[in-house]
Amino acid sequence: MKISLDNQLFKAAMPVMAQIESHGYEAYFVGGCVRDSLLGLPIHDIDITSSAQPQEIEAIFKHTIDVGKEHGTIIVMWDQVPYEVTTFRIEGKYSDHRRPDSVAFVRNLQEDTLRRDFTVNALALDRQGQVYDFHDGLKDLKAERIRAVGNAEARFQEDGLRMMRALRFASQLGFSIEETTLRAIQKLAPTLKYISMERIRIEFSKFLLGSYLHTALPYFLDSNLSEYLLLPQGKVDSAIAELSDLLEETRNQFFANEESFVWMLFLQKLGLDQAKMKKLLRKWTFSNKFIDQVLAFDTLMHFETELFWSSQTAYAYNLNLLEPVQAYRLFRGEKTSKDIVEIKASLPMQDRQDMLVDGKDVMAALELKQGGPLIGQILAIIEAKILHGELSNEQEAIISFVKENWQGGGE
Structure with a gap:
């Protein structure tokens, strides 16, 4: 299969690929940029994989940054844009369920794809737009299906975060999770305890913000993963179900894509007061700024109508907090003829x-x-x-x- 590489991000990266190839090495686009391009979705960054080893990449380019040479990753600076170039590799045992104990560089693209998580992420593209598919990833894209590369249990034992990534992709793309892959998640859910909270937080937030959370929810409920999240047990499943229904209803509202606002709604569904919200968000490694936003949203949500649409409130809070709350309250049917943006603009001073x-x-x-x-x-x-x-x-x-x-x- 061959596709047209019209996206400007692909075009801008072509000279990097060409430079690698001019020295006798192979180079391919790989990962999310390939998947999303084939799906007709916007792509946000470019990843390149190559048969050239790290020291060979450093010899080819004048400006490089070592960000993980031992694992094969070098940043190449080209026209002031950073490109991550990773050497074809195979990986050793994952003793800690997070990262390989060792890696070995190889010269074969197919061998490299064996280490990737899901078939739809194991696709590669060359500069001519030729697609390389060693694991039926194209078939899974067409079927809108998340399926692990090779043995699903082995993939999740290597890195337990991949289980959360499966749910995240289901929520973002609207894909199903293939039965064997889901069974492996259910079986290996306890390995999530080996994963850092920061990595879990990133994937779980993306899961909550996915456009297809509602259709991905059954997979989450069947996954057993909620037992291994730092959340109040016994309430998680019902809280996410309620949140999913709410976000499905408000999907076209901009506040549904605001991470801190969605977390505020989720924590409210869990029945937490602000002290418990703050404690939980700290455990989840959120920044102080993020925590302050969540608590401010919660405070504003509890204001009576007259107080919320007042000059006092407009002066005390920034618009990035006021506008999502106003949109939500209006969407839920609260009656007022006032506009908090206009009230704030009319103030004699902003702070x-x-x-x-x-x-x-x-x-x-x-x-x-x-x-x-x-x-x-x-x-x-x-x-x-x-x-x-x-x-x-x-x-x-x-x-x-x-x-x-x-x-x-x-x-």
Whole structure:
């Protein structure tokens, strides 16, 4: 089978492939870029595999970065774009169920594909658009099926994360999971305990955000994997089922693709308060910024209608938090004629940094040489007066207000 490589990402990578081939080595596009191109989906990055060994890649190109030479991976910089080039390899035993104890470089593409997780990810393309398929990946693409390369149990014993990846692809692509592959997941679910939480988090989040979560859900429920996730046992399956129904209903709404918002909905379905939400998200290795977003979303979701659509709330929160919550609340039928974006735009200032005086200005106005709690209190009063339209956000007006109320020890 041959396809046209019209995508600009493929075209931009062609010189890298050509350079490798000009030195007598083979080079192919491989992995997700091939799969998604064959499915007519957007591709986001390019992976290249080659018969050239790492030191040979380094000799061919002037600008390279060693990101895993011992495992065969070198970054090639071409026109200021990084391309990951990995040598054909076979892998040794996976003692820790996460990474191979050893790798051996080979010169044969087919041998290299034996180490890949699923048949649809084991497809390769050369520069002429010729597809190389050693495991019936094209047949599985046509059947919309996720099937492990070779022996499914062996693939999952090598790296337990592949079980989560199977579910993620089912959710993202809308594919079924082939029966033997699913049985292997059910049997080997306990090996998930060997996988770092960070790696699980990435795959599980993609699973939750998949456009076909609703059709992938039965596979998750049958997989036994929920028993090995750091989630409240006894509630996980029902919570994901409820979340799936909700996201299916709201799939075309932009908030359904906002990771922190979806996690907030999921944690609410689990019945967690904010203290437990925070504790769980930390266990799942989310960043403090992400956790703060989830908790802010949860707070905003509990506001009464009048409070949410108020200048007070519009001033206190950024639009990246306000807009998803507004969209969700309106979608769920909440009645209001107000728009939080318009309310925020109409504010006399967006945050305290927009205030035309600061602590130093207040101290100068009061002829103070040293600050203290009083300065902060005065600034808070000024801020509130401006927001309520009781004081103009002009330096002269504010300084005059300060002198009138606090000069000479006034309160």
